[in-house]
Every structure is written in C-alpha cells, then in structure tokens.
Amino acid sequence: MATFVDRVVLHVSAGDGGHGCTSVHREKFKPLGGPDGGNGGRGGDVTLLVDPNTTTLLDYHHSPHRKATSGRPGEGNNRSGADGDDMVLLVPDGTVVMTPHGEVLADLVGAGTSYVIAHGGHGGLGNAALASARRKAPGFALLGEPGDGGDVVLELKTVADVALVGFPSAGKSSLVAAISAARPKIADYPFTTLAPNLGVVEAGDVRFTVADVPGLIPGASQGKGLGLEFLRHVERCSAIVHVIDAATIEPGRDPLTDLDVIEAELAAYGGLEGRPRIVALNKVDVPDAQEIAAMVTDDLQARGLRVYPISAATRSGLRELSFGMAELVTKARAEAPAPEATRIVLRPRAVDDSGFTVTREDTPDGPRFVVTGGKPARWVRQTDFSNDEAVGYLADRLNRLGVEDALVKAGAQAGDEVVIGEGEQGVLFDWEPTLQAGAELLHGRRGTDLRLEGR
Numbered sequence: 316m317a318t319f320v321d322r323v324v325l326h327v328s329a330g331d332g333g334h335g336c337t338s339v340h341r342e343k344f345k346p347l348g349g350p351d352g353g354n355g356g357r358g359g360d361v362t363l364l365v366d367p368n369t370t371t372l373l374d375y376h377h378s379p380h381r382k383a384t385s386g387r388p389g390e391g392n393n394r395s396g397a398d399g400d401d402m403v404l405l406v407p408d409g410t411v412v413m414t415p416h417g418e419v420l421a422d423l424v425g426a427g428t429s430y431v432i433a434h435g436g437h438g439g440l441g442n443a444a445l446a447s448a449r450r451k452a453p454g455f456a457l458l459g460e461p462g463d464g465g466d467v468v469l470e471l472k473t474v475a476d477v478a479l480v481g482f483p484s485a486g487k488s489s490l491v492a493a494i495s496a497a498r499p500k501i502a503d504y505p506f507t508t509l510a511p512n513l514g515v516v517e518a519g520d521v522r523f524t525v526a527d528v529p530g531l532i533p534g535a536s537q538g539k540g541l542g543l544e545f546l547r548h549v550e551r552c553s554a555i556v557h558v559i560d561a562a563t564i565e566p567g568r569d570p571l572t573d574l575d576v577i578e579a580e581l582a583a584y585g586g587l588e589g590r591p592r593i594v595a596l597n598k599v600d601v602p603d604a605q606e607i608a609a610m611v612t613d614d615l616q617a618r619g620l621r622v623y624p625i626s627a628a629t630r631s632g633l634r635e636l637s638f639g640m641a642e643l644v645t646k647a648r649a650e651a652p653a654p655e656a657t658r659i660v661l662r663p664r665a666v667d668d669s670g671f672t673v674t675r676e677d678t679p680d681g682p683r684f685v686v687t688g689g690k691p692a693r694w695v696r697q698t699d700f701s702n703d704e705a706v707g708y709l710a711d712r713l714n715r716l717g718v719e720d721a722l723v724k725a726g727a728q729a730g731d732e733v734v735i736g737e738g739e740q741g742v743l744f745d746w747e748p749t750l751q752a753g754a755e756l757l758h759g760r761r762g763t764d765l766r767l768e769g770r
C-alpha cells in the first residue's frame with residue numbers, strides 16, 4: 316500500500332578522528348631533533364537542522380545512509396590533520412528524533428533548531444603532543460577515535476495551526492488549495508492525500524498554517540484505511556476543522572453521522588479532547604447539499620459547534636471560514652507561546668565519563684573482570700596495539716586512573732582475563748600487572764630514547 320514518507324529510519328555515521336602522527340624532526344647535521352608528529356583532525360558530526368523550506372522526509376526515504384567525512388591524519392613538522400566536514404541534514408519543522416526502540420531523543424521545533432545525532436571521533440594526539448619531561452621522544456601516537464554510528468528514526472509531526480480532518484474525498488485538499496498557495500493533489504477517489512500538505516493562510520492581519528491530513532474512515536483506529544498513523548500530525552495543531560461532505564450520496568452517510576464517526580476516531584487516538592473545533596460543510600454548490608447543510612446546521616450549533624457552509628469549488632463561504640479559523644488561532648496563540656519559541660531536547664546524552672567500574676564475571680574458564688567507563692574505553696580505542704610503547708602508555712594511563720588498584724581489589728590475579736569496554740567494543744587482555752614494571756627495569760622509562768638522556 317501507500318508508503319509513508321513521514322517516518323524514516325536513518326543510518327548515520329559520523330566521521331572518524333584522524334590518527335596522530337609519529338615523527339621525529341630531522342635537520343641536516345642534527346640527526347635527532349624532537350618529536351614533531353601532528354595531531355589527527357576531528358571527524359565530522361552528523362547534525363539535523365530544521366529548515367523552513369523542507370517539508371517532507373522524502374529525501375531520507377530515498378537515501379537513508381548518511382556519513383560525515385573523517386578527520387585527516389596528522390603529519391610531521393607539527394602539522395595537524397584537517398577536521399572532517401560536518402554533515403548537516405535539513406529536516407522539516409516538527410521532526411521527532413527517536414531511537415529504533417521508540418525512545419524520544421529530541422523534538423525539533425522551530426526554524427534553526429539543530430541536534431547532533433552522531434558525534435565525530437576525536438583526532439588522536441601526535442607524538443609531539445604526547446612528549447613531556449618524562450617522555451621526551453614518544454615513539455607512538457594515539458589513534459583517532461571512530462565516529463558515532465547507528466540508526467535513528469525520524470518522524471514528522473507537522474507543526475501547523477489548524478488541522479483539516481474528515482472522510483476521504485470530503486474536499487480537504489481542495490479547501491487548502493482554495494485558501495492558500497499550496498497545490499496538493501485533488502481527485503475524486505479516496506485516499507488521494509497520503510502525506511500532509513501545508514498551506515499558509517492570511518485572514519485580515521492573521522497569518523497561520525493549515526495542514527490537510529489524509530482521510531479517515533470508520534475503523535481507522537483498528538487500522539482500516541490509512542489507519543490512525545497520520546493523526547500524529549493533528550497532535551501539534553491548536554485547532555481542528557471538520558471538513559464534511561454535504562453532498563455525499565453514499566448510503567449511511569450524512570453530515571451528523573460523519574462527524575460522529577470522525578470524533579470517535581479522534582477519541583480512539585486520544586489526547587485531542589481539548590482542541591477547539593469548527594465545522595465546514597463543503598460542496599454546497601451542489602443543490603441537494605445546500606439543503607442538507609441547512610437542515611443539519613441547527614443540530615451542529617446545538618452541540619456548541621460553529622458551522623460554515625462552504626464550497627471549495629466556487630469559493631463561497633471561504634472568507635468567513637478563514638476568519639473563523641484565524642479567530643481560533645489567535646485565541647490559541649494568546650493562551651500558549653508560539654511553537655517557534657520552543658526548543659526541546661528531551662534527553663541529551665550523558666556526558667559524565669570521569670569514573671569507571673570493575674565487575675567480576677565467573678566464566679567456565681575462570682574469572683573475568685570487565686572494566687567499563689568512558690575514559691578507559693576511549694583510551695583503548697586510541698591505542699595502536701601493534702606498538703609496545705603505545706600499549707605501555709595505555710597501561711600507565713589506566714594505572715593512574717586507578718584501574719590496576721581496582722582490579723587488585725576485585726581479586727584479579729596475573730593471567731586473569733580483563734575486558735575493557737562494553738559489548739562488541741570490549742578489548743580482551745591477559746592481565747600481567749608485574750610485567751610492565753619488569754620491562755621498565757630493562758629498557759629504562761617508557762617513552763625515553765636513551766640517546767636523548769642528558770639533553
């Protein structure tokens with residue numbers, strides 16, 4: 316059936332950080348200068364940006380894979396690698412960002428609102444930046460970190476002032492076309508409209524937006540027709556206009572029954588009870604329709620509804636209806652701040668990575684110790700395990716953070732398995748707490764080139 320383009324799964328990857336460079340300065344007759352390897356560049360972020368000219372998520376439906384560029388590696392002579400370019404994805408106002416499990420990450424309302432969905436990896440430090448008084452000529456550099464990656468779900472909840480609801484073919488799209496510059500598809504078969512159309516309407520000095528949402532039928536709440544899916548677009552609107560076909564010749568249908576059916580579906584969706592409503596009785600250019608409209612008006616008014624007989628075809632009654640809508644919009648705006656003013660990020664990512672934890676797991680092969688924490692995991696990612704000096708530097712960092720002590724306290728013994736990092740990212744070590752110390756005795760302090768001693 317219809318493909319909904321207002322919900323897409325986006326596969327994003329931020330750029331990786333560039334690796335740091337290991338290099339030693341060379342000059343004629345000075346065989347051994349200082350370390351001069353530059354830092355790697357930062358990987359680009361993937362960012363969503365609300366753009367008023369973007370109205371659908373169609374682009375992402377067609378090409379859902381998006382990747383920012385990676386940072387360049389550092390180079391000798393203290394040259395840093397260039398940062399990767401951010402990838403900015405333009406999305407419509409009202410885009411909701413969710414995890415694949417449906418957890419809301421951000422709700423993007425208002426032009427210019429942005430949200431980073433994948434952070435680029437940090438560049439690795441070059442050996443120049445790693446040099447210190449203790450470690451004059453590091454023979455290693457840090458690796459760039461991989462950028463974030465994964466799936467996010469984007470869902471569009473149209474932000475409009477007024478939502479037009481009604482049966483298929485009631486004339487909702489015709490109405491939007493008649494009162495705004497929008498040019499939605501109009502046809503005499505049901506479910507012509509599959510995604511909302513937005514139109515901007517001016518009535519006096521009030522400007523507002525109207526959303527034409529796909530048609531509803533009885534049983535939509537059980538998934539009939541297009542189902543209730545698209546009613547999420549009505550959620551954000553401050554007023555509802557029932558567009559009712561007064562000229563329908565379908566058996567079992569008349570304006571009052573149609574209204575009851577649609578109201579029942581809105582109630583099944585829930586949360587829309589407080590929204591003010593008015594009724595537009597459409598197609599009164601058809602002679603019978605005019606009579607029917609006159610007949611039901613009293614009943615509708617008795618229910619507290621304002622009734623506007625209109626014809627999208629001949630444009631009769633449209634001025635009155637537009638002013639009626641403007642009145643509801645003005646009232647709603649006075650009661651609530653304009654949606655443009657809200658910038659909501661519901662769940663910013665946790666940034667605290669100062670600590671770490673050691674947990675013991677008992678496996679058939681003996682105990683295993685899992686070290687989790689932002690810093691240890693990051694340091695492991697930065698380590699070039701083919702370089703002993705880099706591995707030694709990692710051991711020093713972990714030691715300084717207290718990981719060694721914590722492992723001893725947790726009962727780890729030489730030869731036990733230690734995993735740093737979580738899940739698939741974890742790196743497995745055979746823990747050898749004494750070996751490093753022994754190596755230091757033999758080779759001098761790590762990171763020192765003996766030829767540099769005394770300089």
Ligand SMILES: Nc1nc2c(ncn2[C@@H]2O[C@H](COP(=O)(O)OP(=O)(O)OP(=O)(O)O)[C@@H](O)[C@H]2O)c(=O)[nH]1
Nearest residue numbers: 483484485486487488489502506507508530627628
């Ligand atoms: N006579 C008459 N026909 C109308 C009027 N308004 C719409 N129509 C016709 O009714 C049919 C349906 O119009 P649409 O605007 O596509 O209806 P819709 O409510 O958007 O329908 P869906 O998108 O399928 O939900 C088309 O053939 C229109 O030409 C009207 O005021 N008078």
Ligand SMILES: [Mg+2]
Nearest residue numbers: 487488507508
């Ligand atoms: Mg339509």
